[in-house]
Amino acid sequence: MTIRHHLSDQLLMSYAAGDLPEAFNLVVATHISLCDECRAQLAAFEVVGGAVLDRCDLATMGDESLTACFARIDSLPNTPVTARRPARRDGLFPAPLAEYVGVDLGRVKWRSVGAGVRQAILPTGKGASARLLHIPAGQAVPDHGHRGMELTLVLQGAFRDDSDRFGPGDVEIADQATEHTPVAEAGMDCICLAATDAPLRFNGLIPRLAQPFFRI
Amino acid sequence: MFDAGQSEKLDADPPAWPYAATGQQVTRRKEGPAVQALDDMTDWAGLMARVRDHQDRAAFAALFRHFAPRVKSFLMKSGADATLAEECAQDVMATLWHKAHLFDSSRASVATWIFTIARNRRIDALRKARRPEPEELDWGPTAEPDGADLFESRQETSRLGAALAQLPDKQRALIERAYFGDLSHGELAAETGLPLGTIKSRIRLALEKLRQQMS
Numbered sequence: 490m491t492i493r494h495h496l497s498d499q500l501l502m503s504y505a506a507g508d509l510p511e512a513f514n515l516v517v518a519t520h521i522s523l524c525d526e527c528r529a530q531l532a533a534f535e536v537v538g539g540a541v542l543d544r545c546d547l548a549t550m551g552d553e554s555l556t557a558c559f560a561r562i563d564s565l566p567n568t569p570v571t572a573r574r575p576a577r578r579d580g581l582f583p584a585p586l587a588e589y590v591g592v593d594l595g596r597v598k599w600r601s602v603g604a605g606v607r608q609a610i611l612p613t614g615k616g617a618s619a620r621l622l623h624i625p626a627g628q629a630v631p632d633h634g635h636r637g638m639e640l641t642l643v644l645q646g647a648f649r650d651d652s653d654r655f656g657p658g659d660v661e662i663a664d665q666a667t668e669h670t671p672v673a674e675a676g677m678d679c680i681c682l683a684a685t686d687a688p689l690r691f692n693g694l695i696p697r698l699a700q701p702f703f704r705i
Numbered sequence: 706m707f708d709a710g711q712s713e714k715l716d717a718d719p720p721a722w723p724y725a726a727t728g729q730q731v732t733r734r735k736e737g738p739a740v741q742a743l744d745d746m747t748d749w750a751g752l753m754a755r756v757r758d759h760q761d762r763a764a765f766a767a768l769f770r771h772f773a774p775r776v777k778s779f780l781m782k783s784g785a786d787a788t789l790a791e792e793c794a795q796d797v798m799a800t801l802w803h804k805a806h807l808f809d810s811s812r813a814s815v816a817t818w819i820f821t822i823a824r825n826r827r828i829d830a831l832r833k834a835r836r837p838e839p840e841e842l843d844w845g846p847t848a849e850p851d852g853a854d855l856f857e858s859r860q861e862t863s864r865l866g867a868a869l870a871q872l873p874d875k876q877r878a879l880i881e882r883a884y885f886g887d888l889s890h891g892e893l894a895a896e897t898g899l900p901l902g903t904i905k906s907r908i909r910l911a912l913e914k915l916r917q918q919m920s
Binding site: 499500502503505506507508509510511513514515518519521522528531532535536537538539540541542543544545546547548549550551554555557558559561562565583584585588589613614637638686 | 868
């Protein structure tokens, strides 16, 4: 997988710092599962976090704080805690995404949003929303702009817009200034994970009317 | 840019092992320039290894004295009150004990690792937002990290600390606010004065290191 479109420094830093809403966290974690370069950049931004922590002034600890901490340690069984990170897996969905949608395409509960495009909204917390998109090969996603920030990560197939091509592993970062018509490449249906912190707005009349019903 | 001055020179000395035989040498130090140098010399990874291999309480106490007040301060800057911050700091340090076997000193310094635990604790306690993690890399059979690796990750943190210290106050405050969770991604994206260039060369080095490890 040759990845050409990466996460921005701002996104990686926000993820390292723990500042992103869940839907963006999901896109970042899924991309990093596929991209060693961004993984290394993330590690570097976590080192910045270590330096920030190390530079913090010293708060006064409560009396007997260490004793209380040992009591906490002793109150828990001393069995090794397993790693928090999900293990590497094969398949279309990297592990962090598979935790939301199941391990394969067959488990995704798609809903049609017209013109052959299907989507599945994922359960994420406030601040941003995430969904899987299924765009038939050769099909255009309705012309749309964005009110906030939108991240689109390609999982299968590819799409093109006016400026570039986005293939598997690539992530497109769109903001208010982006107004485009992404088209899925011929040959293979395009499956993407998209997250946005604002509802999309469609430029065509019909899709705009349909928007409240489809939550897109 | 990354001239860390005095601490750079000290880093060039062989890693010290202040824990020594009794475990009592690493006690709470008074703050001050000379003492800061001592901190740089402390082999936190070595203490972590003693916690992991021997459930060594004296080694843990030394880690606690250094890091717990910083974690508490970090959490208070993130918006926790003193009581919650104290409780979470104890939690973070208890997690350090229980997850000691997961700490890999060739991949991160102790400060960086504790930061990630404190960050996750903050998200759980204050934000209650889920933060999916990337897949774990298959690192292959892990050899015991050699001295050079240990030295390098420790140096990375102290060099970055020095780089942060040298930033103009406004820029440093911006980065710190991001890590305290006090800056939304929108504010961060809109912020053009973010001095990321300053830390870019550190990032490139980390990338090189990772590539070497994976090849």
